[in-house]
Amino acid sequence: MAAPVEENTATAPEMSRQPSAHDLDVLSRQLGRPVRDVVEIPARCICGNPLVAATAPRLGNGTPFPTTFYLTHPVITSAVSRLEAAGVMNDMNGRLAADETLAAAYRSAHEDYLAARAAIGERSGIGAVPEIDGISAGGMPARVKCLHVLVGHSLAAGPGVNPLGDEAIAAISEWWTAERCYCDGAWDTAGEAPSRDLSRHGPQGLPEIVGRPAPVRKAAGTAGAGL
Numbered sequence: 001m002a003a004p005v006e007e008n009t010a011t012a013p014e015m016s017r018q019p020s021a022h023d024l025d026v027l028s029r030q031l032g033r034p035v036r037d038v039v040e041i042p043a044r045c046i047c048g049n050p051l052v053a054a055t056a057p058r059l060g061n062g063t064p065f066p067t068t069f070y071l072t073h074p075v076i077t078s079a080v081s082r083l084e085a086a087g088v089m090n091d092m093n094g095r096l097a098a099d100e101t102l103a104a105a106y107r108s109a110h111e112d113y114l115a116a117r118a119a120i121g122e123r124s125g126i127g128a129v130p131e132i133d134g135i136s137a138g139g140m141p142a143r144v145k146c147l148h149v150l151v152g153h154s155l156a157a158g159p160g161v162n163p164l165g166d167e168a169i170a171a172i173s174e175w176w177t178a179e180r181c182y183c184d185g186a187w188d189t190a191g192e193a194p195s196r197d198l199s200r201h202g203p204q205g206l207p208e209i210v211g212r213p214a215p216v217r218k219a220a221g222t223a224g225a226g227l
């Protein structure tokens with residue numbers, strides 16, 4: 001095993017949602033940068049390692065933050081990047097425009113995203129963040145702009161909530177499925193977890209979705225789009 005395995009207490013999902021110090025260490029290794037403002041682990045590998053991190057709807061520095069679910073597992077993020085590179089989002093956008101049933105289900109996914117974020121804000125003591133009312137992520141409710149966001153949402157919400165996230169999960173089954181652990185060798189487990197940003201531009205649109213760049217880091221040309 002590449003990473004220490006933590007037993008998941010299947011009887012206490014609320015407990016397993018809480019990020020442990022070990023979870024935060026694993027997240028930093030998965031992403032190649034320190035993480036901040038992670039308030040829950042909404043989806044885990046069968047071995048217990050995080051698959052998705054939930055970021056607070058308002059960051060510690062006060063910034064409203066709409067992108068709640070961030071896919072962190074490198075095996076899944078690269079598999080989803082392959083789908084994006086293959087043009088899957090164009091196909092989905094075409095179908096959203098043509099298929100009213102799909103479009104309605106996708107709008108419901110957007111509503112679920114907002115409700116899940118509000119619940120996370122409440123559980124984490126942050127409360128309502130009116131600046132981002134009605135704003136979800138990934139292109140929802142009408143477009144697909146980032147498949148990683150949709151897959152992160154589907155993994156967090158479970159099947160049957162985000163139809164296009166579910167489709168993307170089915171489409172990566174040759175590289176990742178929920179029934180197996182793909183953690184061994186998927187990230188560097190030697191030495192200290194990254195204390196500054198060693199990653200290239202993140203795959204999910206914004207480089208600082210999980211935590212802002214570390215203050216020690218000089219702008220490396222990837223400061224990104226901001227919010």
Ligand SMILES: [Zn+2]
Nearest residue numbers: 045047181183
């Ligand atoms: Zn695993």
